[in-house]
Amino acid sequence: MEAQTEPQAEARIPLSKERVLRAAVGLADEGGIGSLTMRRLAERLGSEPMSLYYHVANKDALLDGVADLILGEIIEATGKIEISSGDWKTVARQRILAAREILLRHPWAPEVIESRTNMSTSSLRYFDSLIGLLLEAGFSIDLAHHALHALGSRAMGFTQEMYDDSQPLDDEALEFFLEQVADEYPHITTMVKSISHDADTTLGWCDDQFEFEFGLDLILDGLERLRGKPN
Amino acid sequence: MEAQTEPQAEARIPLSKERVLRAAVGLADEGGIGSLTMRRLAERLGSEPMSLYYHVANKDALLDGVADLILGEIIEATGKIEISSGDWKTVARQRILAAREILLRHPWAPEVIESRTNMSTSSLRYFDSLIGLLLEAGFSIDLAHHALHALGSRAMGFTQEMYDDSQPLDDEALEFFLEQVADEYPHITTMVKSISHDADTTLGWCDDQFEFEFGLDLILDGLERLRGKPN
DNA sequence: ACCTGAACACCGTTCAAGT
């Protein structure tokens, strides 16, 4: 009924699955997925590693929960975009870009989501609503199915980039391409040269947002063309 | 000059970067990427963990080397498909499907390739040749650049599947969808029901090869349509 | 019901040494 006589009897918030998962997201947001360990998570929560195992079966289940939590954010954001607000393509586009916005705030999340072998209830809900949108727009079940595969992770707002363009391609790297290996990779050299001539390269090599939308529209337009065809 | 008098003086093959990398691939092929550890790798090579570090800077460098080795296989296979053998689309298609065939033999490889932040010389070579194909077909440099982003990992023959369909969707899971959650995920239920009615579901839920080609063609056709346009 | 301490079987890697 009364605080102990212990020196610093901080109001000790008890653990809970919710609290554990939220702390895990926080840890990953700050230091990347590599910094999310059971031991560090416990430390952040002011408890002991083994205490986590009461709320979460093991690390794999922790990651399941974390993925589900992020997908929950996505569902909340995309749920607001109603089917009534336009043709299927603009609605799908808006939803996918909304999902992307959330994932941009959790750069480690795509990797975690991808690594889950079992679909969480959140991802089932997300895909169910996307399928509903397509069927309502007149897609055959088969075409809707192919559409999901064709979109792949893009349906949830992310792509796996094959090249790291996070830093602006400094002069050293540029020099490297233009002089050192121009004859070994002539076409890449041409491309790099061309891109670096374009406006603000200070932002980084490529405009990821533009490229994401370009690829997304390519697929959505292709699907629109197949919709209604006899199949 | 002569074998030692030691009991079992097996012809001791000396380590080399080549041998280390090949053994690493073998280990991953057999037990997945999780089973590739420095310690197990050393054991397989009949030497000690620390011996590996003479041939490879650290585990990250090992993975770089492994990715490069697989990409080398891909270059060898795709190099045979000449530009002269058809229009750009069929050539690109053939090359990409050839790359895919190799990756199907190393299911762990996409993840490793994706995780490399620095492009290996092999991937530079692969993309250089792909860009060359596009430019020669009349793509503008910008469109070729967008094409690479739109294809993403598909350019090297893989996609990241969002749902694990490796097992054939057993009766239990089917039952689950058809009865338990039909009203919670109505559209997924419809789709699953439809797919499970189709021919040989014994092969697994989805036909990955078909879906890969469907998505690939969607993108290639879209690019073909943009090619030649004023942009 | 909720949390913990000690211990185990693993990791990758440093460092100083052996041939």
Add this chain to the structure above:
DNA sequence: ACCTGAACACCGTTCAAGT
């Protein structure tokens, strides 16, 4: 030039116990 042994700083997790 090539390899090694001992040791360190980390992991996730089992198990038996505490409140």
